[in-house]
Amino acid sequence: MYNSIFKNRTEAAILLVEKLKKYKNSNSVVLALPRGGVPLGSEIAKTLQLPLDIVLSKKIAHPSNKEFAIGAVSLDSTILDEHPEIDKIYIENEIIRLQNVLREKYKLYRGDRKPIEIKGKNTILVDDGIATGNTLLVTLEMLRKQGAAKIIVAVPVLSYNTVTIIEDQTDEFHYLIASKHFKSVGEFYEDFRQVDDEQVIQILNTS
CATH class of the missing domain: 3.40.50.2020 (Rossmann fold)
Structure with a gap:
């Protein structure tokens, strides 16, 4: 090691x-x-x-502490930790927003190239x-x-x-x-x- x-x-x-x-x-x-x-x-x-x-992929940030991740999202997958105090609407909106960001990043990095x-x-x-x-x-x-x-x-x-x-x-x-x-x-x-x-x-x- x-x-x-x-x-x-x-x-x-x-x-x-x-x-x-x-x-x-x-x-x-x-x-x-x-x-x-x-x-x-x-x-x-x-x-x-x-x-x-x-x-x-992108981390999903806690609404009151952006440095604290409560989960993560890719274009077709989501992982969430248990946080019953967080509004489900916030999480749903964050997933949509972050997936849009990911699409833009893929386009920026790859251009017209297709994924392998x-x-x-x-x-x-x-x-x-x-x-x-x-x-x-x-x-x-x-x-x-x-x-x-x-x-x-x-x-x-x-x-x-x-x-x-x-x-x-x-x-x-x-x-x-x-x-x-x-x-x-x-x-x-x-x-x-x-x-x-x-x-x-x-x-x-x-x-």
């Missing part, structure tokens, strides 16, 4: 891809979670000689780290609905408390650091500068 701080996302991807070598030139696809997961996904896809695409077909393929889902795992879980549900043959999650770092949650929902789960003192993904990188939309578009256009 890797027990240090990564220099940047590229170094994290180089270390992580060692766990995925068996998928090189296979019937597989790499899906990255924008924006931070895209540089890692690009490095992993190039090394494994696999196609790269993106997959999007994942039905019957090994799907390697990549991000730069996992905090609560809510947005990842809703993404996994979406991939199952789309018929992925096998779902592999690969991340450099996550909270120790999240490991079992993710393991239970995947066919394979690969990580380098599971911290019992996890505060944020960024604390495990020397260089954790923000990845902007233009970088995501450029990476996808050259993949």
Whole structure:
């Protein structure tokens, strides 16, 4: 297990891809979670000689604390924690609003390109780290609905408390650091500068 701080996302991807070598030139696809997961996904896809695409989901924020997630949504899946005090109309409206945002983001990132077909393929889902795992879980549900043959999650770092949650929902789960003192993904990188939309578009256009 890797027990240090990564220099940047590229170094994290180089270390992580060692766990995925068996998928090189296979019937597989790499899906990255924008924006931070895209540089890692690009490095992993190039090394494994696999196609790269993106997959999007959004957290549903608590109405009185936007930093606190009460669930997550993708284009065709929703995961919600139990919060009976929250108005159902708020949740329904947020799901509609967030799904519209996701459609706009897909159009921005992909342009006229069609999404890569994942039905019957090994799907390697990549991000730069996992905090609560809510947005990842809703993404996994979406991939199952789309018929992925096998779902592999690969991340450099996550909270120790999240490991079992993710393991239970995947066919394979690969990580380098599971911290019992996890505060944020960024604390495990020397260089954790923000990845902007233009970088995501450029990476996808050259993949």
